[in-house]
Amino acid sequence: MKLAPVETGHRYMTKKVTNNSNNIADKDFKKLSIQVSLSGLSFCVIDATENAVTLSDSVTFESENNPFETLNALKVLLEKHSITNQNFEEVIVIHRNNLFSLVPNALFNPNELENYLKFNGKILANDLIAFDEVENFEITNVYIPLININNYIYDLFGEFTYKHNGTVMIQSLLNSTLNKSSICYIHVLENQMDVTVVHQKKLQLYNSFNFETKEDFVYYLLFTFEQLQLDTEVVPLKLFGDIEEGDDIYNLCYNYVKNISIFIPSNKHHFHTKSEDKSIDFTLLNAL
Numbered sequence: 001m002k003l004a005p006v007e008t009g010h011r012y013m014t015k016k017v018t019n020n021s022n023n024i025a026d027k028d029f030k031k032l033s034i035q036v037s038l039s040g041l042s043f044c045v046i047d048a049t050e051n052a053v054t055l056s057d058s059v060t061f062e063s064e065n066n067p068f069e070t071l072n073a074l075k076v077l078l079e080k081h082s083i084t085n086q087n088f089e090e091v092i093v094i095h096r097n098n099l100f101s102l103v104p105n106a107l108f109n110p111n112e113l114e115n116y117l118k119f120n121g122k123i124l125a126n127d128l129i130a131f132d133e134v135e136n137f138e139i140t141n142v143y144i145p146l147i148n149i150n151n152y153i154y155d156l157f158g159e160f161t162y163k164h165n166g167t168v169m170i171q172s173l174l175n176s177t178l179n180k181s182s183i184c185y186i187h188v189l190e191n192q193m194d195v196t197v198v199h200q201k202k203l204q205l206y207n208s209f210n211f212e213t214k215e216d217f218v219y220y221l222l223f224t225f226e227q228l229q230l231d232t233e234v235v236p237l238k239l240f241g242d243i244e245e246g247d248d249i250y251n252l253c254y255n256y257v258k259n260i261s262i263f264i265p266s267n268k269h270h271f272h273t274k275s276e277d278k279s280i281d282f283t284l285l286n287a288l
Contacts, residue, residue, distance in 0.1 A: 090288070132167040183235070
């Protein structure tokens with residue numbers, strides 16, 4: 001039976017199921033992390049006994065998909081690697097989109113979820129509005145997950161957790177930042193840039209922009225610096241994700257922001273990799 005979440009705001013969906021495999025040892029020590037967006041998909045499998053990534057893959061769509069096309073692509077990706085026939089101790093789905101709003105906990109009311117999002121995009125009648133708390137930082141992230149993806153994962157594995165990628169990004173960067181001055185982090189994946197500005201180890205801004213050209217990228221970067229009154233000669237700009245030193249975007253950014261570098265984040269559990277893909281997405285690992 002397919003059981004869709006009927007109460008908004010819940011991050012957990014539970015169901016008692018009999019998994020396809022009877023190997024309990026396999027289930028106890030493997031974790032699955034999946035990231036979904038209308039622009040692409042990625043996943044990784046963790047062997048907790050060896051603290052290692054044993055399998056990972058990703059796919060980028062040529063153009064933005066709709067939710068139904070995204071679901072079909074996810075089915076193909078997971079079936080390609082026989083993920084649907086395995087058992088996992090923990091399954092996490094990360095929803096990556098721009099349909100979110102950060103709310104200070106002091107102002108958060110779970111009965112007002114739609115009002116937090118109504119200026120960020122069109123909300124459909126059948127949309128589920130969910131929320132995550134950014135632990136230890138008094139922030140709640142209100143967002144819209146892809147409910148058809150959740151239902152599919154739920155049918156496959158039973159109980160699982162889902163989060164917004166911004167929740168993982170903010171939590172991870174705030175926990176790892178030691179510098180008390182301002183730092184601007186930009187995570188690049190597909191045609192989306194996630195901008196996080198930390199000042200004195202507190203979140204000053206988190207926002208996400210879709211871009212088509214390197215000029216778009218720099219426009220959003222400079223707009224952020226201008227709005228927050230950040231000095232382009234002083235404030236560090238740390239780029240990570242699908243970008244390298246010498247890329248067109250990197251070189252253009254250097255014309256405007258002088259303290260620029262490629263950021264190499266560590267995952268919080270220090271997983272090493274056995275898979276062929278050495279560049280596993282930041283949020284995939286840090287969501288676990």
